[in-house]
Amino acid sequence: MTTPNIEPKKTLPGNCVPIPEVRAEIHDTHGQVGWVIETHVVPGLDLDSHGSPVVLVPPHRQGMNQFSMWWRLFIQRGDCGHELGIIIGMEDPVLELDESHGMRNFSMVESISTDANDGLRDIGTTIYVFNGERYVGSRTE
Numbered sequence: 385m386t387t388p389n390i391e392p393k394k395t396l397p398g399n400c401v402p403i404p405e406v407r408a409e410i411h412d413t414h415g416q417v418g419w420v421i422e423t424h425v426v427p428g429l430d431l432d433s434h435g436s437p438v439v440l441v442p443p444h445r446q447g448m449n450q451f452s453m454w455w456r457l458f459i460q461r462g463d464c465g466h467e468l469g470i471i472i473g474m475e476d477p478v479l480e481l482d483e484s485h486g487m488r489n490f491s492m493v494e495s496i497s498t499d500a501n502d503g504l505r506d507i508g509t510t511i512y513v514f515n516g517e518r519y520v521g522s523r524t525e
Contacts, residue, residue, distance in 0.1 A: 389433035394432050394486055400464035406516040409454065421453075425460070426476045430459055431488045431514075432459060440476070453494075457519060471512055480511060487514035507516075516520050 405423050412418035419430045429438040454472045458465030469470040471477065473492030480489040491509050512519045 396466035403465040484513040
């Protein structure tokens with residue numbers, strides 16, 4: 385009997401740690417609670433090409449608004465996860481075609497300042513690439 389040739393999952397940097405369960409309020413421009421975000425698995429996002437769930441964890445702090453949203457990114461392995469960076473964005477990540485150091489690149493939509501004096505904001509997309517240790521933002525368009 386032969387065993388199938390199954391490639392082992394990519395070894396990830398850092399320890400596998402419990403993934404925090406966080407629920408945070410996002411305030412609108414008037415200081416009112418606009419919506420609530422929480423720790424969640426990103427459906428269909430496969431960064432390691434082995435189907436490991438990608439989990440986003442919001443910061444556990446008060447006074448967040450839609451212009452300051454960021455997430456801790458974890459790749460889940462069993463009951464724990466490897467934290468692979470801090471990403472900035474208003475929506476879940478979207479896969480890109482390329483990969484870096486064996487991990488898929490992804491993009492995030494974020495709010496960017498267009499005029500520091502007037503506080504005007506626009507929307508940009510940042511590409512995140514894996515540098516062998518963590519995901520880092522490259523360019524914002």
